[in-house]
Amino acid sequence: MFGFYKQNIGYIQEFSVRADQRRYAVDDEAPRHYIDLDHYETLAPIDTMPMQWDSAVAKYSEATLLEYGIVPWHIMKVKAWLTKAMKERDYEKIIKLSADLGHYIADAHVPLHTTENYNGQLTNQHGIHGLWESRLPEIFATKYDFYTGKAVYLHAPLSTIWQTVAESFAAKDSVLAMERELTLRMPNTKYSFESKGTTTVKVYSRDFSSAYHSALNQMVERRMKKAIFMVGCFWYTAWVDAGQPDLEFTVNQRIDLQPQLDSLAKLMQGETIKGRMETH
Numbered sequence: 001m002f003g004f005y006k007q008n009i010g011y012i013q014e015f016s017v018r019a020d021q022r023r024y025a026v027d028d029e030a031p032r033h034y035i036d037l038d039h040y041e042t043l044a045p046i047d048t049m050p051m052q053w054d055s056a057v058a059k060y061s062e063a064t065l066l067e068y069g070i071v072p073w074h075i076m077k078v079k080a081w082l083t084k085a086m087k088e089r090d091y092e093k094i095i096k097l098s099a100d101l102g103h104y105i106a107d108a109h110v111p112l113h114t115t116e117n118y119n120g121q122l123t124n125q126h127g128i129h130g131l132w133e134s135r136l137p138e139i140f141a142t143k144y145d146f147y148t149g150k151a152v153y154l155h156a157p158l159s160t161i162w163q164t165v166a167e168s169f170a171a172k173d174s175v176l177a178m179e180r181e182l183t184l185r186m187p188n189t190k191y192s193f194e195s196k197g198t199t200t201v202k203v204y205s206r207d208f209s210s211a212y213h214s215a216l217n218q219m220v221e222r223r224m225k226k227a228i229f230m231v232g233c234f235w236y237t238a239w240v241d242a243g244q245p246d247l248e249f250t251v252n253q254r255i256d257l258q259p260q261l262d263s264l265a266k267l268m269q270g271e272t273i274k275g276r277m278e279t280h
C-alpha cells in the first residue's frame with residue numbers, strides 16, 4: 001500500500017482539487033463539502049443530528065440534509081467506494097477516490113464548513129473563509145509541523161468523522177469572534193494590496209493575518225495536521241477492510257491520467273459554480 005501511494009502521490013495531489021472543480025459541472029457536488037450544523041443546533045455538542053444517514057433522513061428529510069450539507073455521510077460513501085476499488089485493484093479508481101476522500105476529510109476539518117455563515121456573509125465578515133483556509137496557510141504553513149506519526153485502523157469511522165465535524169463546529173465561534181475583534185482593533189490596516197501577475201488584488205494585510213493567526217493559537221496548523229492524519233487513517237482503514245490487497249504494480253501497468261486532468265481544467269474555464277461559492 002505504502003509503495004503504491006508513494007508512487008502515485010503526484011496524481012493524488014492533482015486529483016485532490018477535482019472535487020471542488022466538479023462543483024462547476026455537477027449539481028449534487030456542493031453539499032458533499034460541508035454540513036451546516038447550526039441549522040440544527042445552536043451549541044456543541046451535536047445531540048440533535050443522528051449519526052446514521054437513514055435516521056437523519058427519517059428525522060429531517062433527505063431534501064433538508066442535501067440543502068444543509070452531507071460531508072460526514074459522503075466521506076463514508078467514498079470510503080466504501082475506495083474499499084471496493086482496492087478489492088478490485090482498480091488502480092485508476094484507487095487514485096481518484098483516495099484524492100476525493102482526502103479532499104472531503106480535509107473539508108470536514110475546516111470550522112467554516114460546519115456553519116451557514118460559512119463566509120461570514122451573515123455577520124459582515126465576508127472573505128473569512130478564504131482568510132482561514134487559504135491566506136493563513138499560504139503565509140504560515142511553511143513553518144507548520146506536519147509530522148503526524150503512523151496511521152491507525154479506524155474501528156468506527158462514522159463516529160470518528162462525526163467527532164471531526166464536532167471539533168470543527170466547536171471551533172467556528174472563535175474563528176468568527178477573533179476576526180470580528182481584530183477588525184475593531186485594526187480597522188485601517190485590515191487590508192492591503194498585493195500584485196498577482198499583472199494585476200493588483202486586495203488581500204488581508206500581513207499584519208492583520210499575523211495577528212489573526214496568533215489569536216487562533218495554532219488552530220489552522222492543528223486542524224491541518226489532524227486532517228493529514230485522518231486522511232492516512234481512512235486510506236489505511238479502506239485498505240484493511242479490502243483485505244490488505246497487494247497494490248504493487250509493474251512499470252508497464254502504470255496509468256496515464258494526465259489527459260483527464262487536462263480536460264477537467266478545460267471544463268472549469270469560464271464556468272460558474274453550481275451551489276455555494278466558498279471563496280472569492
Ligand SMILES: [Zn+2]
Pocket residue numbers: 019020033103107
Ligand atoms: Zn471542498
